[in-house]
Amino acid sequence: MGAIARSPEPAHPNPLTSCAALLEKRCNLASLCYSRSPLSSVPTTPAVRYEPLAAEGCARLGRVQTPHGHFDTPAFMPVGTNGTLKGLVPQLVKQTSSQCVLGNTYHLMLRPGEKTVKALGGLHKFMSWDGPILTDSGGFQVFSLANLNHIDEQGVTFKSHIDGKTIHLTPERSIQVQNDLGADIIMCFDQCPPSTADRAVQELAVDRSLRWAGQCLCAHARPGEQGLFGIVQGGTIPELRQRCARELVAMDFPGYAVGGLAVGEGFEAMMGVLDVTVPLLPASKPRYMMGVGYPKDIVEAVSRGIDMFDCVLPTRNGRTGNAFTSSGQIRLKNAKFAEDCGPIEEGCDCHACLNFSRGAIRHFVMANEMLGPILISLHNVRFYQRLMSDVRSAIGLGRFDEFRQTDPRASLGAPAEHYAEPIQTNDSPTSND
Numbered sequence: 001m002g003a004i005a006r007s008p009e010p011a012h013p014n015p016l017t018s019c020a021a022l023l024e025k026r027c028n029l030a031s032l033c034y035s036r037s038p039l040s041s042v043p044t045t046p047a048v049r050y051e052p053l054a055a056e057g058c059a060r061l062g063r064v065q066t067p068h069g070h071f072d073t074p075a076f077m078p079v080g081t082n083g084t085l086k087g088l089v090p091q092l093v094k095q096t097s098s099q100c101v102l103g104n105t106y107h108l109m110l111r112p113g114e115k116t117v118k119a120l121g122g123l124h125k126f127m128s129w130d131g132p133i134l135t136d137s138g139g140f141q142v143f144s145l146a147n148l149n150h151i152d153e154q155g156v157t158f159k160s161h162i163d164g165k166t167i168h169l170t171p172e173r174s175i176q177v178q179n180d181l182g183a184d185i186i187m188c189f190d191q192c193p194p195s196t197a198d199r200a201v202q203e204l205a206v207d208r209s210l211r212w213a214g215q216c217l218c219a220h221a222r223p224g225e226q227g228l229f230g231i232v233q234g235g236t237i238p239e240l241r242q243r244c245a246r247e248l249v250a251m252d253f254p255g256y257a258v259g260g261l262a263v264g265e266g267f268e269a270m271m272g273v274l275d276v277t278v279p280l281l282p283a284s285k286p287r288y289m290m291g292v293g294y295p296k297d298i299v300e301a302v303s304r305g306i307d308m309f310d311c312v313l314p315t316r317n318g319r320t321g322n323a324f325t326s327s328g329q330i331r332l333k334n335a336k337f338a339e340d341c342g343p344i345e346e347g348c349d350c351h352a353c354l355n356f357s358r359g360a361i362r363h364f365v366m367a368n369e370m371l372g373p374i375l376i377s378l379h380n381v382r383f384y385q386r387l388m389s390d391v392r393s394a395i396g397l398g399r400f401d402e403f404r405q406t407d408p409r410a411s412l413g414a415p416a417e418h419y420a421e422p423i424q425t426n427d428s429p430t431s432n433d
Helices: 015-036 092-096 105-110 114-119 122-125 138-143 171-181 197-218 238-251 265-281 296-302 312-321 350-354 358-366 369-397 400-407 414-419
Strands: 048-055 060-064 069-073 075-080 100-101 134-135 147-152 155-159 168-169 185-188 227-232 255-258 288-291 310-311
Touching: 015 060, 048 369, 060 369, 069 075, 069 296, 075 369, 100 122, 105 171, 105 369, 114 265, 122 134, 134 138, 138 155, 147 168, 168 171, 171 197, 197 238, 227 238, 238 255, 238 265, 255 265, 265 296, 288 350, 296 358, 296 369, 296 400, 312 369, 350 369, 358 369
Parallel strands: 075 100, 075 310, 100 134, 134 185, 185 227, 227 255, 255 288, 288 310
Antiparallel strands: 048 060, 060 069, 147 155, 155 168
16 A cells, blocks of 8 residues: 655744744735725825934934924923923923923823823814824833733733723734824834843833834824834843844834833943944934933933924923023022012023022922922023024034033032933823822
């Protein structure tokens, strides 16, 4: 009897090839959905575009165009966690020369909910802000604030800090929330481990963040109206940062962020990450350093090619009575300011400095009057915007290196003991406010 012929054993699929095929299938399906939708289409022009204007070394002067107007770069974007900069009405924020502001996806998703914001006309109308808005993905807050119960390839499960409700947040859900909120710039959902995490944890976070980035890209339903930025992770490990950057660039996002910094790694390590990461990001796209920071951090990051910054320091410090000045922060609660007739800072053109004395503002703070923290917050935001305006002017004049070396604000970093603590990247009482 002849041997029975057997079918060849099926080859085991390469998991990386399978993942790539699945991603391609998802993207093709997303494009098909866009083409069939009466409300959206595959964009021929990106919603967010970067226009270079001048450069000095790696420092760049430019402009980011969005559906709600442009903002000049390098730019500092003040943070409105719950849809508002605490204590500052939008007209006052405009007076500081702020052009782009932030909203926080995690907090707005929990309260009042993205569907409510959408029903009220979207985030721009909700905030009464007609300029550009950026929303983060909620990832940092989930990993740093929430009672995190479980993380897997699908997403994260956590308990709301508001009511303890169990919530499952996936890359697709994060993008859906941001699509409903309607900001001009939205962010990929990523995993942001502590800076002290070991290499295995950082590598897992990079792998997962890259997979999630592909899912976010495919889930994005409004590419003609909102620019989706990829986020580079990798801790302080150069090869992980570089691999993450290269793979994100291959996905062709309209902009790129460097995340996972100002979480305890220290100034030198922070700059070291930029040194190995920023050169890999496209010169034709905006570059965003998330959650940073002090003036020194910003100036040094600009010298390495970063265009966009955000941080809660101006408003958070303002609410605790701390004001930024060119010679350093001053604590207006100190008794020595009780009869001080001068402004917070001589030469500042903000409403607080033009109309109130240090002594008066100190009284408001000590008496728990809302006006005190409001005035200091207003001054601090204007301080940051004056800094950014002078940085832009210096680059345009070819004098940025001189500015970096001689302007006293360029040396104002975090107090040494604070470099071991993370700078919280949302302005909320739930983050040690």
